[in-house]
Structure formats: C-alpha cells, structure tokens
Amino acid sequence: MENNNEIAVFAAGCFWCTEAVFQRFDGVHKVVSGYTGGHIKNPAYREVCMGVTGHAEGIEVTFDPSVVSYATLLEVFFATHDPTTLNQQANDRGTQYRSAVFYTSEMQKNQALDFINQLSDALVFENDIVTEVSPLGVFYYAGIDHHEYYNNNKSAPYCQFLIVPKIDKIKKYYSEKLKQA
Known part of the structure; x- marks a missing residue:
C-alpha cells in the first residue's frame, strides 16, 4: 500500500x-x-452482541482516494443500509447495529454531514436519517472468524438472504467502480 x-x-x-x-x-x-464507539476496552463479540459495551459493529476501510473517493464511499454506505432506523438493521436490533460514520478528519466529518443534509433535502428516504456522525476513537478488530465472513460462507442462509442482495445492488449501480474479477 502506498x-x-x-x-x-x-x-x-x-x-x-x-x-x-x-x-x-x-x-x-x-x-x-x-x-468502535463504545466505552469498554478490547470488547469481545459476545459482549458487543449483548449491547453492554456501547460499541457498534463496524468496518475499517483502507482506500486510495485517487481511485475511489470518500464521497463515493459515503454514497455506497447510505445506499446499502437503512440509515433511518435507530439502532436496527433488518432483524438485528440494539445500539451495536446503529448507523454511524466515524470520521478520521474534519474533511470526512464535513463531507458526511453535507451528504446527510443533501439526502434529507432531496427527501431520498421516507423517514429522517438517524446516522450518527462521530470522531473515530479506538477501532478494535473483531476475531478472525468474522473477517472475510461472506467470502468464506457464501452459501450460508444469512449470506444468501441479507448479503447477496446488497452485492447485487452494487453490481447494478456501481459496476464501473468495482474490482474486476
């Protein structure tokens, strides 16, 4: 990486x-x-799932902004989940499943807030956006069994019902920005 x-x-x-x-x-x-976003050091998956740590399940994306912009990543983020449900995505409920952008710079913060305002002004969603925009604190990596989960478990029912539709959506709307197989 450069x-x-x-x-x-x-x-x-x-x-x-x-x-x-x-x-x-x-x-x-x-x-x-x-x-990230919680109050317990080195949280375990079970603790996070119980909702006692204050942490959200999240991802840390390392990207080259000369190839894919932060603005594009924000667009994909908002296009592939429901930012209007407080502490919930599909059947997953609890603060650990909240919608959040954890920014690493003032530029990211401003872009996230501006993008949320644009989506709200354009009435893209029927309900108000509840996405949290907060500074990134410590990001704790999940256990190795959670890394590459979809890639290693494509036939699992969870993957088929919840992840495949998201991948199909990005293939439809972002095909020119995807890695070539």
Missing part, C-alpha cells in the same frame, strides 16, 4: 454485510470488521 491511503470507518448494522460490500470496490485495499 502512503496516500486513507481510512474510513462505517457502521451499518452487521459488519459481515458491510465488509462484503466495500471489499468489492476498486481502490479499496483492505476492509476489517470490528467495533
């Missing part, structure tokens, strides 16, 4: 879904599932 890479951190419900989506974009070098 020195011009940046980090973006998003929480959009289950990190397995979000990881699978962002891995497919050209210019994205690495996507790691983990936890």
